[in-house]
């Protein structure tokens with residue numbers, strides 16, 4: 344996981360794959376997509392530049408835009424190769440969308456990702472089997488439903504326990520019990536309970552916490 348806030352991600356190729364990678368990074372990075380055409384409709388917040396750089400022009404784009412990551416997603420293997428070479432020569436991270444398997448140092452594989460608020464789970468098969476990453480991502484969506492709310496419960500609980508000077512070993516046990524409680528997961532998912540109620544229950548049940556809600 345890499346924070347691309349205030350960084351530029353430069354994508355070559357305006358097909359469905361270039362678009363997917365552009366959407367992927369646009370929540371934090373400035374994304375620029377360079378392509379002679381834009382086949383896919385959804386490039387998120389990316390800026391689109393209509394151009395078809397040949398091998399000689401690729402390095403100029405990197406020079407001008409100073410990206411933290413370059414994505415090679417054209418349907419022209421030799422251009423993708425040039426993009427990867429130019430990125431490596433400048434020490435810039437590179438994602439080649441037209442290659443699987445063995446990778447050079449500095450290369451980036453884009454994983455399949457589930458997001459539930461601050462909870463992020465990414466799956467990679469080391470570049471071997473993207474269809475499997477996609478399948479596992481779909482399965483994890485079910486497992487992770489409600490993780491957003493659970494993260495908020497655990498964060499509130501540990502902050503409250505810290506503020507009451509509950510000993511760390513006791514605090515760990517209480518937070519751990521909540522995070523792994525199938526009853527609480529089910530109750531949060533169904534809306535049968537809310538964040539405050541879970542915390543009140545834990546504090547009320549345990550005299551070492553000072554009892555009662557904050």
Ligand SMILES: C[C@@]1(CC(=O)O)c2cc3[nH]c(cc4nc(cc5[nH]c(cc(n2)[C@H]1CCC(=O)O)[C@@](C)(CC(=O)O)[C@@H]5CCC(=O)O)C(CC(=O)O)=C4CCC(=O)O)c(CCC(=O)O)c3CC(=O)O
Pocket residue numbers: 363364367438439440441442443444451452453454455456466467468469470471472473474476477480
């Ligand atoms: C190596 C990698 C490089 C990279 O792009 O970073 C790569 C490479 C290639 N993908 C290919 C094909 C497909 N890729 C997908 C889907 C996804 N591909 C993604 C990542 C990666 N793909 C990296 C490895 C990730 C890992 O480690 O597992 C995901 C996870 C993330 C994302 O892209 O956002 C996203 C699912 C997101 C989600 O659903 O959550 C599907 C399924 C579909 O589209 O329905 C197909 C068609 C089925 C098939 O072929 O398997 C081809 C052949 C192209 C051709 O034949 O021309 C190559 C190149 C090659 O194999 O040579």
Ligand SMILES: NC(=O)C1=CN([C@@H]2O[C@H](COP(=O)(O)OP(=O)(O)OC[C@H]3O[C@@H](n4cnc5c(N)ncnc54)[C@H](O)[C@@H]3O)[C@@H](O)[C@H]2O)C=CC1
Pocket residue numbers: 355356357358359360361377378379380381382394395396397416417418419422439440441442473
């Ligand atoms: N990593 C992944 O998840 C996947 C990767 N692929 C690979 O990625 C490549 C791209 O896939 P798609 O988007 O479906 O292909 P596509 O053919 O729809 O789009 C390719 C885009 O690249 C543009 N392009 C061509 N020359 C260019 C240049 N010199 N500079 C900038 N842009 C240029 C084309 O005009 C087009 O917009 C495929 O060739 C395939 O090898 C395919 C499926 C999934």
